[in-house]
Amino acid sequence: MQLIWNGIFVGSFYALVALGYSMVYGIIKLLNFAHGDIYMVGAFVGFAVLTGMGGLATSLGFVALLIVLVIAMLVTGAAGLIIERVAYRPLRNSPRLAALITAVGASFALEYGMRLIAGPNPQVYPLRLSGQSVHVLGASVSLDQVALVAIAFALLGGLDTLVMRTSTGRAMRAIALDPKASLLMGINVDRVISRVFFLGSALAGAAGVMAGAYYGKIDFLMGFLIGLKAFTAAVIGGIGNLRGAVLGGLVLGLLESFGTNYLGGQWRDVFAFGFLIAFLVVRPTGILGERVTERV
Amino acid sequence: MGWVRSLFDSRYVGVVGLLVAVLAPFVTATTYSLSVMTSALLFAMLAIGLNIVVGYCGLLDLGYAAFFAIGAYTSGVLATRYGWPLLTTVPVVIVAAVLAGVVIGGPTLRLRSDYLAIVTLGFGEIIRITANNLAITGGPSGIYGIPGIDLFGLDLSGPVGFYYFCVVVVALAAIGAARLGRSRIGRAWRFIREDEDAAEAMGINTYRIKLAAYICGAIWGGIAGVLFGAQLSAISPPSFTFLWSALILMAVVLGGMGSTPGVVVGAVIISVLPEILRGVADYRYFVFGIMLIVLMVFRPEGLWPHRAVERPLRRSRRRQPVEEPPVESGSGGRLP
Numbered sequence: 001m002q003l004i005w006n007g008i009f010v011g012s013f014y015a016l017v018a019l020g021y022s023m024v025y026g027i028i029k030l031l032n033f034a035h036g037d038i039y040m041v042g043a044f045v046g047f048a049v050l051t052g053m054g055g056l057a058t059s060l061g062f063v064a065l066l067i068v069l070v071i072a073m074l075v076t077g078a079a080g081l082i083i084e085r086v087a088y089r090p091l092r093n094s095p096r097l098a099a100l101i102t103a104v105g106a107s108f109a110l111e112y113g114m115r116l117i118a119g120p121n122p123q124v125y126p127l128r129l130s131g132q133s134v135h136v137l138g139a140s141v142s143l144d145q146v147a148l149v150a151i152a153f154a155l156l157g158g159l160d161t162l163v164m165r166t167s168t169g170r171a172m173r174a175i176a177l178d179p180k181a182s183l184l185m186g187i188n189v190d191r192v193i194s195r196v197f198f199l200g201s202a203l204a205g206a207a208g209v210m211a212g213a214y215y216g217k218i219d220f221l222m223g224f225l226i227g228l229k230a231f232t233a234a235v236i237g238g239i240g241n242l243r244g245a246v247l248g249g250l251v252l253g254l255l256e257s258f259g260t261n262y263l264g265g266q267w268r269d270v271f272a273f274g275f276l277i278a279f280l281v282v283r284p285t286g287i288l289g290e291r292v293t294e295r296v
Numbered sequence: 297m298g299w300v301r302s303l304f305d306s307r308y309v310g311v312v313g314l315l316v317a318v319l320a321p322f323v324t325a326t327t328y329s330l331s332v333m334t335s336a337l338l339f340a341m342l343a344i345g346l347n348i349v350v351g352y353c354g355l356l357d358l359g360y361a362a363f364f365a366i367g368a369y370t371s372g373v374l375a376t377r378y379g380w381p382l383l384t385t386v387p388v389v390i391v392a393a394v395l396a397g398v399v400i401g402g403p404t405l406r407l408r409s410d411y412l413a414i415v416t417l418g419f420g421e422i423i424r425i426t427a428n429n430l431a432i433t434g435g436p437s438g439i440y441g442i443p444g445i446d447l448f449g450l451d452l453s454g455p456v457g458f459y460y461f462c463v464v465v466v467a468l469a470a471i472g473a474a475r476l477g478r479s480r481i482g483r484a485w486r487f488i489r490e491d492e493d494a495a496e497a498m499g500i501n502t503y504r505i506k507l508a509a510y511i512c513g514a515i516w517g518g519i520a521g522v523l524f525g526a527q528l529s530a531i532s533p534p535s536f537t538f539l540w541s542a543l544i545l546m547a548v549v550l551g552g553m554g555s556t557p558g559v560v561v562g563a564v565i566i567s568v569l570p571e572i573l574r575g576v577a578d579y580r581y582f583v584f585g586i587m588l589i590v591l592m593v594f595r596p597e598g599l600w601p602h603r604a605v606e607r608p609l610r611r612s613r614r615r616q617p618v619e620e621p622p623v624e625s626g627s628g629g630r631l632p
Contacts, residue, residue: 228417269422
């Protein structure tokens with residue numbers, strides 16, 4: 001039971017980050033390597049804001065976290081916009097390899113840019129969530145964990161409504177199907193793609209703040225691993241499929257939680273990537289993905 | 297600019313490069329400068345290997361350091377625990393690199409090419425973590441006491457001897473890669489890079505050809521790993537992080553994807569520049585990241601681009617002086 005809960009908890013972080021991957025991939029067929037680093041930026045923005053708030057943060061407690069969350073989401077969203085504008089848009093019509101390489105470059109620039117600003121050593125989050133824990137069905141669950149998972153799911157639900165119910169969402173789905181036709185139908189493709197980057201990056205930033213508040217320690221390379229895992233989650237769920245990404249995040253969280261228990265903690269990451277490779281061999285379209293035929 | 301272009305296209309470029317490498321120790325031969333130059337050579341070897349995968353075939357490999365690690369660890373373990381001379385481990389290293397290439401490339405190359413990028417990224421991490429956790433690889437402290445190169449009784453473990461040994465190996469690797477690139481399979485690689493569907497339609501077994509490129513890259517990386525172990529005499533997991541893979545990629549992109557002289561120049565720049573700019577070491581990776589973006593946006597073909605024109609066959613060379621400017625490639629997909 002404890003394992004399941006841990007899995008869901010970690011999985012909800014993965015799901016938030018995986019969504020951004022999946023959205024961007026679905027719409028412009030680009031692996032955004034910088035996505036994991038956006039998560040890192042989110043954590044650092046949260047750190048900066050919390051430090052700036054000083055004593056106010058501890059007295060406000062959870063409310064402070066919510067404020068920080070919103071600020072961090074706005075900043076990371078803006079960062080996503082800038083990266084898209086500077087690094088990806090000029091290359092939209094060039095070969096896929098070129099865009100992938102700029103994505104690696106963007107990731108690099110974010111990581112080491114943050115290292116320049118914040119220094120190479122890990123920072124300790126000023127706000128540490130360590131509430132009392134409740135025992136539910138044999139698992140010890142802390143209230144903060146519940147709150148974080150609730151926030152995560154609220155964000156996921158909000159995104160789902162946005163994509164499925166609003167006109168922007170419809171435009172996104174249209175572009176994912178066929179960008180050229182969408183352009184002809186009068187959709188401002190560039191603007192919609194910018195919005196996708198904003199949303200995906202904001203979610204990753206939120207995950208970053210939550211992870212920072214929960215684990216209590218952040219450093220400039222923290223986005224690398226989570227980026228990989230979020231991609232794994234997106235593939236498990238079926239890349240380009242938003243509900244699939246959430247499902248994939250949860251599945252990956254659960255798998256890791258059980259795998260760690262039986263194999264030992266140091267093999268956790270190996271286990272996750274081994275699973276990614278296995279999944280790509282057996283079912284590359286993921287659990288919820290449809291078979292995508294390569295368009296020529 | 298015509299003469300510059302012909303200068304860069306000259307067939308004597310390789311000879312000049314080799315001469316520079318051979319004569320460099322006569323200019324400066326302190327232990328420090330020799331070690332910098334040897335590192336630059338190893339880096340060039342890695343860049344040449346990655347160029348086969350990224351430059352010729354257009355597959356993005358972000359875990360290239362994994363093959364480097366496999367080479368270094370395989371030879372290191374055999375040499376220190378079982379007392380093999382270093383050169384005899386090379387066949388085993390090649391087998392190990394090929395096996396790793398098949399294990400990773402086999403399933404992923406069937407899929408879209410961007411999956412390969414992320415799987416190799418994961419693979420690079422797996423190898424590093426595995427090396428960190430296993431007992432035979434020495435765990436986090438790694439392997440030390442790797443012997444130097446001993447060529448038929450000729451001791452090449454000193455800095456000068458090892459440098460010249462590296463010059464020879466890297467020169468052979470460069471010639472090999474360049475010739476592979478001009479061969480039948482090399483044309484198939486470039487065809488796949490430019491248009492995979494068209495290549496498939498023309499009867500190229502794209503999966504097998506891609507796998508061949510990937511395995512060639514793995515072999516080059518593995519051999520570079522052996523040299524790395526011999527140079528430092530100690531290896532440990534932190535030597536094989538994603539940073540390495542990214543720097544090698546940077547060298548390939550900077551020099552010009554698909555062009556062997558270009559990537560050698562790129563590798564030398566990437567490995568020597570930080571030594572010159574020690575004072576601003578904090579900025580260098582940040583600058584590298586920005587440089588990748590700027591290069592891709594403004595000059596995707598790199599500093600020394602590969603020319604798409606095939607060298608004319610011997611008979612027709614005299615008859616046809618070059619009149620139209622050669623078509624540039626390397627940017628991929630821009631061919632008419």
